[in-house]
Amino acid sequence: MVLGRLRSDDVYNQISAYPFPEHRSTALATQAAMLYVCLFFAPSILHTHTAKMREIVDKYFPDNWVISIYMGITVNLIDSWEPYKAARTALSNTLDSSNVRDISSRYASRMQKLIPHTQQLLKEGALIEENVLDHVSKVTNVVRECNVTLRWLMLHASMPGPAWEGNKRCKQIRDQVIADAKYSPLQVFELLLNTAQFELKIRDMFKCLLIEKQNKWEKYKKEGVERMMELSEVFSGIKPLTRVEKNENLQSWFGAMGKQIDSLKHEDATVSGRKIVQLIQALQEVQEFHQLESILQVRQFLADTRNYLHQMIRTINIKEDVLITLQIVGDLSYAWEIVDSYTNIMQEGIKKNPSLVIKLRATFLKLSSALEIPLLRINQAHSPDLVSVSQYYSGELVGYVRKVLHIIPETMFGLLARIVSLQTSVIKELPTRLDKDRLREYAQLEDRHEVAKLTHSVSIFTEGILMMKSTLVGIIRVDPKQLLEDGIRKELVKHIATALDNGLTFNPKAKTSELVGKLETLGKIMDGHRRSFEYIQDYVNIYGLKIWQEEVSRIISYNVEQECNSFLRNKVQDWQSVHQSKTIPIPKFPPTDSTSVNFIGRLARELIRITDPKTTIYIEHMTAWYDVKTHNEVINMKFFSKITNSVGTAGLTGLDRLFSFMIVTELQNYLNALQKGVLKDKAWLEMLAVVSKGLSPSSAIISNPGRFYSQHTSRAQRVWPQILDRVLKVGQMQLLRKHIAYELNISCKFDSKHLASALQVMNDALLAEIEAHYKEPSKPYPKESNPLLYELSTYLDWAGISNPYMKIYVTTKNLEYFSVLSFLFVVSQLPKLTYAKTVGSLISRRVQDQIDGVPFIVGVQTLLRQFHPEIRNQFMLYLGQYVKSYMETAISSGTGKATELPNEVMTTLYFLESFAHYSGITRKTLAVHIPEPILDQYQILSTS
Incomplete structure (x- = not known):
């Protein structure tokens, strides 16, 4: 039943939009696509029903074999019906080379006529309201002809789809079409442009006319009635014009004509149309039979009225049917994908002439x-x-x-x-002052x-x-x-x-x-x-x-x-x-x-x-990295402004964020390794328990510090290099982050001082609020759920108003013996370092030791910062005990001089001083762990 209806009826009512017989296949194209799909559900028809297939081909595919099923999905029947005998046989008439030549030649000649014709119509003044309304059918015929031509050429000369690309017969027929139709993509594109513009103009005009239709009708009718009434008065003799005699017959006739015009209704288009034609004829006759041509004003009034009646006929012919026909005929869904093949032509055209x-x-x-x-x-x-x-x-x-x-x-x-x-x-670049002799050079x-x-x-x-x-x-x-x-x-x-x-x-x-x-x-x-x-x-x-x-x-x-x-x-x-x-x-x-994934990495x-701490030395006072062997400067503070110039503030902030991720990863890996390898090992725990017991109370003096400390640190010689590697990496990245924050802050103050000041004040105010809350918990402060803290921290990071040394990167549990382990690690590495007065920092004693003082101290500080402050205090107590024990030993053995401190003490004191500096700890807090006289003596010796 479905196939029967599709074969015989006009299911989609398209033929009314395509009255010409040669456009029949285009009118039935949507139905043909449905029929093509439905035939696969009755394969016997495709295989054996030669008569039915002949009927289908004669009706739907007499002059086309590439069809669009849906939104640009095209099918070539030559390839698609190849396996079906009846279908293939039926299609052979259409694909006869003489038939293909005739069809192609017909569309080629149409193309040659339509391009200049549409260009002519698109010229200024051609598509005026009167012309279009007088020739509606001609206009729609042009649109129809253009679209049918475009459809056939775009489908049959388009590049083959993936399904039928390899079919030899398809290629032969396509090559014949291109040759016989003298196919030129540029010409097809030109016709497409002209057709689209022509349609748009007509459509826009009709839309406006439809909106104004009733108003115009009423206006023309009113004007016509007024003219008739005025002429009626002219022949009454009351309002005499020059040499117009009174004529009661004409007076009543014009009055009646006025009433006739007034009675016209635009709703009943057919009746009104016939009546208007009769009225125009009557006005023509009255002018001829009553010798009214000699009276100029009367003749003018009659001509005006006839003109208004003509306009009324035009207005009554403005119907929505035209827009519907244009919509049906102008469908371009078949080219949804094909149009992409014209993209290069469009782009080349735009390059030559942007107004395209x-x-x-x-x-x-x-x-x-x-x-x-x-x-x-x-x-x-x-x-x-x-x-x-x-x-x-x-x-x-x-x-x-x-x-x-x-x-x-x-x-x-x-x-x-x-x-x-x-x-x-x-x-x-023009200089501020320019000598007139050099004007030509700079011009x-x-x-x-x-x-x-x-x-x-x-x-x-x-x-x-x-x-x-x-x-x-x-x-x-x-x-x-x-x-x-x-x-x-x-x-x-x-x-x-x-x-x-x-x-x-x-x-x-x-x-x-x-x-x-x-x-x-x-x-x-x-x-x-x-x-x-x-x-x-x-x-x-x-x-x-x-x-x-x-x-x-x-x-x-x-x-x-x-x-x-x-x-x-x-x-x-x-x-x-x-x-x-x-x-x-x-x-x-x-x-x-x-x-690395990309350039930022x-x-x-x-x-x-x-800036690897194994090959460079960071000198705090110079804010620069130097090569260990050559002592040449590697990078300094100005280097970070070069990064700003190349990747901007965003690049610098991005670099800072990436370093944060790297630090987090290093810390997590270190703590995971520690928990799995050290703090779960029975031998390690026993050793740390012995050390912890030996060091308590922390106020006690170790009698033979050299022997006591070395015997415990030497037991973990295999672990220290791994820990050192991670600590140095963390310290190095912290230093880089500090430099980045400084550069960001300087550029923010320079480029936007108001923003920098506002952020600084806001930050200080919030910190003051939080501190006040902890001192007096009854006072309110910004809750963690409040987005203010989170949003402000982003701004602060971009403006460089942050201290990386104070950051907590990872959440940690309190690890047993962590302070003892950290202390033993530091004590094991301190002998490799020595305090150099010339550079004012710790440097490695030997080049092969591959350790740099500042990253080492910053790394240890960062590591301890991730834990409860009590662990850091315990760590400092152990170091204080270490210093006091060596001092006591030096004094009791008589080797220590009044003017100098033992090497171990000097190195440790510098370590502690730097540690306090990077941790934000005051000298007063440091004095709790180390007696003030020792600190004073160290201060004098280190600066002298």
Whole structure:
């Protein structure tokens, strides 16, 4: 039954929109697609029913063999019906080479006629209201002819789909069509543009006319009635015109005509139309038979009335049927995917002539009409999926619009690259004072003319896209200004991401670090981009600095997030990232080494490599790292401003965040190893218990400290190097974080002093509140659930108002004997260090010891900071006992001089002083653990 109905009836009532016999296959195309699908449920027809298949082919496929099933999914019947004998035989007539030639030639000649014809119609003044209303059928015929031609050529000359790509017969027929139809993608695209624009103009005109239809009708009717009444008065003799005699017959006749016109109703179009034709004829006759032509004013009144009646006929012919026909005929759903093959032509056209965007707007609107196909049945079924489906297809179409129009920002950035090159390397910066002799040298007229020319080209492209007007594509409104901005952002993101990825790639085999040179080069590239972007913003009417900062920040935040994924158990996927966007995607580049995911990881690891405590010494007073062997400066405080110049504040903050993750990982690995390997080992626990017992009470003096301490530290010789490695790494990264915080704070104070001051005051106020609460718990303070603390801490990190040394990175349980273990570890390493007055810090005694004092102290401090303060106090008590024991031994043995302290004491005291400095502990607290005279003596000796 279904097949019978589809074979015989016009199920979708399309034939009324396509009255010409040669358009029959196009009119029945939707039905043909349904019939094609349904035939597979009755394969016997395809195989054996030759007569039925012949009937189907003659009716639906006499001149077409590539059909669109749904939203651009195309099928070639040559390939699809190959296995079915009856279907294949029936189709052979259509595929006869002479038939294919005739059809192709027919469409080729139509194409040659339609392109100039549509261009003529689109000229200014051709599509005026009167012309269109007088020739509605001709106009719809042109639209119909264009769409049928476009459909046939786009389907039959399109690139083969994946299903029928390898079929030899399909290729032969397609090649014949291309040859016989003289197929040119450019011409097809031109016809598509003209048709879309023509349809849009007609549709917009009819929509306006339909809205104004009743008002116009009433207006014309009123004017006609008034003219008749005035003529009636003229022949009454009361209101005589020059040489018009009184005529009662004409007076009453014109009065009656006025009433006749007044009685016309626009609702009954057929009756009113016939009546108006009769009235026009009557007015013509009265003018001829009563010799009224000689009276100029009367003749004018009669001509005006006839004109108004003609306008009424035109107005009554404005029907919604025209819009419905245009909608049916203009369907472009078959080209939903095929249209992509014309993208390059569109983009090349835009590059040559940016104003082409106006015509393309009509094409995009025509393409959006394809959305009605998938939405029609969903809407009729009152399905709740209507919104989501329309949202999906509209999004897809807007994506395609963006893809086509992206050529504008792409071309603009090509021009911008040249402007960057000229501004950074060719055009000289004008000095404050300039000698007149050197004026020509600085004028650089040709170069400046080149910049002006390029700038003009950029502004032309901008003008092109902004002429497009705001357009509703499906259910999404496309704002051309937003489209331009998004395109510029996308291109900017691509350029910056590429520059960062290429600029921060390091050669692992390089003898000296390439970091400084790479950062300087990258800084110049970024500065060039920023300056040219700043220069161009006024010409493209965008907020350049805002876009620059937002996009650079987004790129770096995204890369930091991806780099930090390696430290997370639950990774942030691309589609989950708040920094990634479908409209303006951040490109991902393949990693260049085995450890880092992207440039931010490479930068961080290169920084760690060149400041390795095993090969460098950090000198606090110089705020710089020096090479252990050559004593050359590796990096100093100014180095971090180079990072700011190349990757900006966002890059520096991202680096800081990455170091935080690395520190957390190091601390977690250390504590996990400690818990599993040391604190669960019976031998270790017994040894630590013996040491703890031997050291208590902490006020007691150890009688033979050298022997006592060394016998216990030597028992763990295999473990100390592993602990030292982690402690030095943590200390090194803490130092780097401190330098980053300083650089961020300085640049924040310099660039935005009000923000820096406001954040500092806010931070101090909150800390004061919290301290007041702990002193007096009845006082309120910001709760942990309050987002204020969390949000403010982000601002503080970006402004560098934070102290990494005070941070708690991991939550820990109270580990038994942890203070004893930490003390033994420090005591085992102190002999490797010596206090150097020349540099004012602890340095390794021998180069091969591979230990640096400052990272060591900072690392130990950070490690103890993760535990309860009591453990740190216990650790300091043990160190105080260590100092006192060695002092006592020196005094009692008589080896100690009044003017010097034992080496062990001197080293330990410097360690404790630095430890207190980095931990924020006062001298008063230190004096609790070590007698003041010893501290005073140390102060004198260390400074003398």
